[in-house]
Amino acid sequence: MAKKKPDKASLDEAAARLRSAGLRPTRQRVALAGLLFGKDHHHLTAESLHAQAAKAGVRVSLATVYNTLHQFTEAGMLSQVVVDAARSYFDTNTGAHQHFYCEDDGALIDIPGEAIAVAGVPSPPKGMAVDRVDVVVRIKRA
Amino acid sequence: MAKKKPDKASLDEAAARLRSAGLRPTRQRVALAGLLFGKDHHHLTAESLHAQAAKAGVRVSLATVYNTLHQFTEAGMLSQVVVDAARSYFDTNTGAHQHFYCEDDGALIDIPGEAIAVAGVPSPPKGMAVDRVDVVVRIKRA
DNA sequence: GCGCTTCTTTAGAATTATTCCAAACTATAT
DNA sequence: ATATAGTTTGGAATAATTCTAAAGAAGCGC
Numbered sequence: 001m002a003k004k005k006p007d008k009a010s011l012d013e014a015a016a017r018l019r020s021a022g023l024r025p026t027r028q029r030v031a032l033a034g035l036l037f038g039k040d041h042h043h044l045t046a047e048s049l050h051a052q053a054a055k056a057g058v059r060v061s062l063a064t065v066y067n068t069l070h071q072f073t074e075a076g077m078l079s080q081v082v083v084d085a086a087r088s089y090f091d092t093n094t095g096a097h098q099h100f101y102c103e104d105d106g107a108l109i110d111i112p113g114e115a116i117a118v119a120g121v122p123s124p125p126k127g128m129a130v131d132r133v134d135v136v137v138r139i140k141r142a
Numbered sequence: 143m144a145k146k147k148p149d150k151a152s153l154d155e156a157a158a159r160l161r162s163a164g165l166r167p168t169r170q171r172v173a174l175a176g177l178l179f180g181k182d183h184h185h186l187t188a189e190s191l192h193a194q195a196a197k198a199g200v201r202v203s204l205a206t207v208y209n210t211l212h213q214f215t216e217a218g219m220l221s222q223v224v225v226d227a228a229r230s231y232f233d234t235n236t237g238a239h240q241h242f243y244c245e246d247d248g249a250l251i252d253i254p255g256e257a258i259a260v261a262g263v264p265s266p267p268k269g270m271a272v273d274r275v276d277v278v279v280r281i282k283r284a
Numbered sequence: 285g286c287g288c289t290t291c292t293t294t295a296g297a298a299t300t301a302t303t304c305c306a307a308a309c310t311a312t313a314t
Numbered sequence: 315a316t317a318t319a320g321t322t323t324g325g326a327a328t329a330a331t332t333c334t335a336a337a338g339a340a341g342c343g344c
Contacts, residue, residue: 024341025340026339026340027339046331047330063331066331088330
């Protein structure tokens with residue numbers, strides 16, 4: 001049988017992480033953090049995480065999944081990837097990197113941050129500061 | 143009083159454009175094309191174009207605005223800019239260029255195509271071809 | 285541990301953007 | 315003019331996300 005829940009150690013670690021981000025380590029937040037950070041970096045949507053939680057036997061409402069994703073993003077534990085007007089993707093990799101976005105099936109593929117160089121960004125309007133530079137390489141079946 | 147509708151000449155030109163794109167020059171398409179291409183390049187949403195049409199005295203349903211925006215995009219007369227998961231922006235400038243996106247107020251500002259250079263894009267997975275590379279420079283009030 | 289206060293969760297309603305639908309129209313070719 | 319195929323439209327339908335008010339847990343002081 002497949003292991004469903006993350007092990008206790010990683011859950012404890014998740015709780016600690018939450019605490020230091022100023023978030024109470026509630027059952028649902030700890031469980032979601034376990035699902036999110038217990039494995040390799042990956043991409044997800046609110047719906048997909050909600051489904052994954054259900055499969056792992058964690059009871060969480062979809063509203064809480066949305067809340068949690070936003071709180072984690074706010075806390076810098078996740079980053080949001082905007083590639084499609086229809087749905088919001090999140091990425092457990094918060095480091096500087098970019099994405100391929102497959103327009104046929106909606107898949108996201110990481111491009112390591114050091115691979116791509118963007119030169120010539122003009123200085124932003126007065127009073128504004130650059131928050132970050134996103135590069136999306138849109139690909140299609142040839 | 144402010145001029146509300148585009149002049150006849152530009153409407154005729156719009157009709158010709160539509161015809162060569164394989165679209166019947168209907169009253170609503172011609173009117174929307176007049177609003178879109180009769181002036182400098184700009185950014186818009188379905189809602190904003192619908193409102194603008196209403197103000198210009200053109201009767202068009204919102205559904206038709208959506209249809210038309212997609213058809214024009216398909217025909218290469220408009221391009222879609224994805225910067226915010228919440229709404230779809232369109233751009234009358236279909237040339238290669240990029241954008242500043244102001245996260246505070248949702249404003250889009252063009253960055254000329256020749257300004258920015260993106261180097262190091264890895265080759266896409268087998269069987270895939272790069273459709274285009276979008277760069278969004280997210281800015282905030284400093 | 286007990287009670288209190290504050291933060292969280294939740295089900296379901298509400299919102300928002302967008303698409304779908306079937307009926308009424310209209311451009312175009314004949 | 316007519317017929318035909320492509321369009322428009324209001325309103326219903328969807329989909330993703332947010333809001334709300336009430337019930338449930340955490341954390342703190344005693």
